[in-house]
Amino acid sequence: MMETINSSKQAIALEDEFGAHNYHPLPVVLAKGEGVFLWDVEGKKYYDFLSAYSAVNQGHCHPRIKDALIEQAGTLTLTSRAFYNNILGPFEKYITEYFGFDKVLPMNTGAEGVETALKIARKWGYEKKGVPENEGVIVVAENNFHGRTTTVISFSNDENARKNFGPFTPGFEKIAYDDIEALERALENKNVVAFLVEPIQGEAGVYTPAVDYMRRVAETCKKHNVLFIADEIQTGIARTGSLLAVCGNCSCEGHCEKQETYTRPDMLILGKAISGGFYPVSAVLADNHIMEVIKPGQHGSTFGGNPLGVKVAMTALEVIRDERLALNARKLGSIFRERMQLLVDKYKILKLVRGKGLLNAVVVNDSQDSSTAWDMCMKLAEYGLLAKPTHGNIIRFAPPLVMTEDQLHDCCDIIEKVVKEFER
Template identity: 50%
Template sequence: MTRLPEDYIAAEHELGAHNYKPIDVVLTRGEGVWLWDVDGNRYMDCLAAYSAVNQGHCHPKILAAMTEQAAKLTLTSRAFRNDQLALLYEDLARLTGAHKILPMNSGAEAVESAVKAVRKWGYEVKGVPAGKAEIIVCANNFHGRTLGIVGFSTDPVARTGFGPFAPGFRVVPFGDIDALEQAITPNTVAFLVEPIQGEAGILIPPAGYFTRARELCTQHNVTLILDEIQTGLGRTGKLLAEEHEGIEADVTLVGKALSGGFYPVSAVLSNSEVLGVLQPGEHGSTFGGNPLACAVARAALQVLVEEGMIENAERQGQRFIEGLRSIRSNAVRDVRGRGLMLAVELHPEAGGARAYCEVLREQGILAKDTHDHTIRIAPPLVITADEVDWALERFDTVLTTSK
């Protein structure tokens, strides 16, 4: 029985929870930067699953690592050891300089794990009174959708109807170093922040912000936690976005592209002082650190580095942003980004970004709106110059003709 696109959509609508509002394209295949729907139409992926598919869809070397490992051993739980976990630790440590690593599954789990670890560090190492630990976060943050995380979100859509929430978080404006300094108290154990706020619309803080934030955290014995789940692993043209200001976080969170989109894998990267407070039984995950995940992640990291994807992100990102800025459109308010993490912000009177994304789909581009008036653009890091130019032609058409 042949199913039409509307059949898939109707079944999702009837049987699935309505916690997403996807663009109505039903995808069935992917390769590199390209996706195909069930009718055979081809699209350029300009979202890359929110940066989870940095290495491109169905990268053959990651696929080979996954199928090879899946035929041998997939899961043991951490009750026993496996022969892939130590190898992933070594690869991550060599690439990032991390001294201790905690493997998890989703990005949100990595965030929750970091929150637990730095609180315990605050009590056992810094000497914060029991139950008084505070973590500073930024307005318009996005760190995931779990109950603990939405409790310190400032997005009413994320928060409303889900309380009561856990205390212990202070919110400051993103990019405001004076506000950060004023928020620090003797009970502050961490500053949790995204190097670039992705969900908020690709917001980049002022130059020097993270240099000064690093200095403040060191001065006040506060752990700096950088959520690099979207910005990390090549997206901004560096392995980690912290490199743009030459700093080093105390805790770095990675996920998404850590598996190249094949499997949920995330990790907390830190040191012995922070992660060393966790003792057996205090934190865990049945699937975290499983051999299949580790083998996939090792291949994902290998191709990212060996195939020059990070450097390509810098080159093509510059080409992409220059092309977007050259488009003469009364609808465009701003074009911003770093590497291949880009955004086109529209004037409110131009209409919502969702409508533009729908027209882009008709032109063969899959992009995603965020915060009503911003089109987020983040293709896989394997995109070529010719493919960037192909995309720019279509962005030009849509931005200059759509109402």
């Protein structure tokens, strides 16, 4: 029988005793969520300004997605891919038309999506580009974050994620992010099969590249017959004010293939908000000439493409489009950065604000090994706003996209209150 949790202290003690210590969460024990709000075990209400790392763009417990989950859970949840089911085909048609690709390969987690894309890219390189087998190279950007599997951490800069987990997977080359010249030099190697990149580096502190970086990446990859793989697990699904971050500055809401500013990757990796936080779903999208290299038995997942997950995902994507959440993210993101810039200009404790849409970060004017950003997040929680530091001195701010303008201003007031308290 599951132990009943009566206090935050009790819940934290249980996790500390029986769970692996692979995370360092803020000491807040959450018990309920609705829209942009969360409540802890004691009933205290918070604004959520992390959105489960952009997995709940549609807000917590969105009623439409919840109803779809309940309906499908009472009908059919899992068949494995040993058989067809009556939900997967409609989902595949829906998502490929939604994002403008020929084919989709559904998986479960973001890291699985990345691993899937890497496998497809290597196989394409050997069978379509003519790279000698086992000699394919995939170029990645420094300070990337694509997951925590052994292969992915093989090309990570985070030594904490790498230490004592080797030996690592070969076949990767790291180059500077937001540096087209570095990419051009790397792609002179005829054995390069793909360039894997985040349109905005979220985990690195919401590092936003030059406006034309994605367009130039696509052009450079095309020139060298190299696949451009966009990891939009965190940046996609309306988070940055467009359906995808690679959409540039267009106001697309699901029809971005028709926009002049759309930069189309050869492969697109999605996860997190694709299911609105209800169920782990990820997807890799590509056109036929790429996806056709995968044959039966060469890749798969028992749960990948299960009826419950894909029904939830279809509904979650419908919510994004029907509620025009990309435009809301664009509007509120502009307001947020304007208000944060006022604080940066006024208070020395803040160094800069950056981001796009409702994926933003404020850099604290202190060293990376200081506790200032953490302490500020603790104080924010005390005042009813949940955020989390990254890279020591950076605070990421990413609320659910269903937030209203009044709620956003309320949150900015809380942030300003905390900044004032920390001003030297």
